[in-house]
């Protein structure tokens with residue numbers, strides 16, 4: 001697996017890693033139940049944020065949430081990296097500015 005010089009994984013590498021580790025089980029579980037698991041993880045992330053849990057717990061829930069999002073994308077054959085790049089080309093997808101200048105989003 002390729003990594004940047006600073007050891008970071010890019011989105012595409014993370015998604016591939018999750019496919020490698022979980023795709024078979026994700027496929028057995030199916031799209032709907034995988035979606036439910038992703039919502040569960042989002043709930044857990046919300047909880048640790050709201051209770052101001054320790055930094056490592058919050059980071060761990062972010063990791064889980066992103067992992068489940070990758071699983072769902074893998075099942076739907078969505079390339080997250082391409083999807084992000086095609087929608088956000090360094091500017092806001094709506095107002096095409098960076099920083100965003102949309103008036104209705106705080």
Ligand SMILES: [Zn+2]
Nearest residue numbers: 092095100102
């Ligand atoms: Zn905008």
